[in-house]
Amino acid sequence: MCLLRAKIQDVFNEPACEQNRGKDAKARKEGCSKPLTPGAAAGGCAFDGAKIVLQPITDVAHLIHAPLACEGNSWDNRGAASSGPTLWRTSFTTDLTELEVVMGQGERKLFKAIREIKEAYGPPAIFVYPTCVTALIGDDIEAVCKRAAEKFGLLVVPVNAPGFVGSKNLGNKLAGEALLEHVIGTVEPDDAGPYDINILGEFNLSGEFWLVKPLLDRLGIRVRACIPGDARYLDIASAHRARAAMMVCSTALINLARKMEQRWGIPFFEGSFYGITDTSEALRQISQLLVKKGADPEILGRTEALIAEEEAIAWKKLAAYRPRLEGKRVLLNTGGVKSWSVVHALMEIGIEIVGTSVKKSTVEDKQRIKQILKDDNHIFDQMAPRELYAMLSEHKADIMLSGGRTQFIALKAKTPWLDINQERQHPYAGYHGMVELVRQIDLAIHNPIWRQVREPAPWDCQPAVRQELPRTKSETATLHVVQEFAGTTAGDFGDC
Known part of the structure; x- marks a missing residue:
């Protein structure tokens, strides 16, 4: 138990976290x-x-x-x-x-x-x-x-x-x-090369890293280890021989990235594969880090050529959706890296962000959001379900992107909803993933079911006046008995 306590305190004292560096010694020991x-x-x-x-x-x-x-x-x-x-x-x-x-x-x-x-x-x-x-x-x-x-x-x-x-x-x-x-460092690979990298904090949800890996393969960049998404034990055991690393989710594994840099000299940066611009920037930074570690500078030119080709294809596909989605308002109730990467991705095609949650985001994440949105009024730490429902029911957003736990708030408010968290069924990373994300948003917003559910329920409508059928003598006698007992007149019963 003493050993565990020491490990926890070491994790709390994280030098790579800017927020942690700003604390005094006592506050740092209390953790985040x-x-x-x-x-x-x-x-x-x-x-x-x-x-x-x-x-x-x-x-x-x-x-x-x-x-x-x-x-x-x-x-x-x-x-x-x-x-x-x-x-x-x-x-x-x-x-x-x-x-x-x-x-x-x-x-x-x-x-x-x-x-x-x-x-x-x-x-x-x-x-x-x-x-x-x-x-x-x-x-x-x-x-x-x-x-x-x-x-x-x-x-x-x-x-x-x-x-x-x-x-x-x-x-x-x-x-x-x-x-x-x-695990890491326990196996020495016999095929280490100047284009080996690690991807940290990537979980391969819905197989979305498989949309990114082909891009790296075309550049001749080998993913020595993707931790943890679709990883193998031997890959992780030899991950210390990579030349560079990309951190996808810093809130999860920033300590791993920092200590691998200290022990084995593997530089890292934090990036995102969500959105066209961020995917391109991530590829550029990976190539630049590899060049700094000794790779041939010609990879920089090949990277720019690949980016130009893939961006042209993606923008051509997205052009069909821009007239249908430009000006649509999105409420993003998630956190972490998605709190800024998805925001940037959606704004690239003209979608308006009316709010984004930063509950699980780092200080760096929040700074990126402020730079993108230019307005703190659209940023909230946590929104209560009642507030979310009020915002959606008042039609302040055309769709909500969130996890499965808040989907029923959107459904109750009769507002389109799309799963953006780990339970999602579609991959959204990379150039093709961005097109898929926009396609799913378009399908959700323009689904005809929303027009139907927003119409008044049949029992809330004024019933049509129907012609009264002639009653038999026994039915008329029964009706008079009931009216006399209830103290009503025939007109009080109407068509019921």
């Missing part, structure tokens, strides 16, 4: 996230964050050392896609019971589970995740993993990120620390 309330989900715990970062490593086994409930939703891990292995989709847990917790049999059961995975699947590595329960009862995860690695001849990585230590974002960073300590 508010402490979790026991029993509250708080949008995800540290265990959840660690598993989000590591589970997309597709050919390793991910073993949760905890009661069964801690392994809640493993399948697909938020839509990260794999081009080959599917072992990462299999859920492994030690499934501790109350008796095993009380009798202290957790470590023995963990060792047995590692052996069973080794014999049944033979993975190159096993990642072991303790949770609140196993951390609190004092199971020595590191000792068990070390002994199992010696016994079974494979890498067993302890990921010390139990849920109670902090937020999901802290778990992201602790996962990066586990990779640095146990």
Whole structure:
């Protein structure tokens, strides 16, 4: 537990974070996230964050050392896609019971589970995740993993990120620390070259990195490791021989990028593959970093030629959508890198941004948004569901882009909605991804269903006056009895 506390404090003291550098020593030790309330989900715990970062490593086994409930939703891990292995989709847990917790049999059961995975699947590595329960009862995860690695001849990585230590974002960073300590640098590649790069903080959601990788392939740039999207254990183990790195989501793995630069001299920059301009700029910066590290300067010319070709194709496709979408108002309720990269992408085709959330964005992200929008009035940290509904129901936005948790607010307000977060079904990265994003926005806004649902419901309409049918003698007698009993006249009943 003392070792875990030291790691957490080291993550809080992040020199690469401009906001952190501006704090005094006492404030820096408190970290960036508010402490979790026991029993509250708080949008995800540290265990959840660690598993989000590591589970997309597709050919390793991910073993949760905890009661069964801690392994809640493993399948697909938020839509990260794999081009080959599917072992990462299999859920492994030690499934501790109350008796095993009380009798202290957790470590023995963990060792047995590692052996069973080794014999049944033979993975190159096993990642072991303790949770609140196993951390609190004092199971020595590191000792068990070390002994199992010696016994079974494979890498067993302890990921010390139990849920109670902090937020999901802290778990992201602790996962990066586990990779640095146990994986990266453990394998020496025999094919290292001057055009090798790492992509950090890219999760390959809906396979969108596959829209970017062909661009790098055409430039002769090899992705040594994409961490974690569609990654393999050996790729990450040899990632220390890359010449440059691009950081896609700094809030998750900035500590990993900084420490790889310190240990192995791998320079990095933060960029985005969302939008035409940002994709082009990312390709330029990658080429420039490689040239600084010794690559042939001719790659700069090839990069500009590729950018010109791809931009021309993309703008030609987007021209068909501009008349239909120019002037449309978008409310963006997301965070992180998407809070500014998607904003810039949409403004390129004339879409107006009426608001964007910066709840999960860094100080650098917020500065970029201010430079793009030129107005702080369209930036909000967090908007309550009631406020979101009021804004949409008053038709201040034509569509809302957000995650699945707020889709029902838009649907209640009878406003088009598009999933922009990790559960999305379409890839939006790169030049082709930008065209796809605009296409999906166009389909959502101009879907004829919205005109229908906005019309008054049939039961809210004034019913048409129908001609009264002649009544029989018995029906007339019954009606008079009812009217006399209720003290009404025939006219009070109308057509009901």
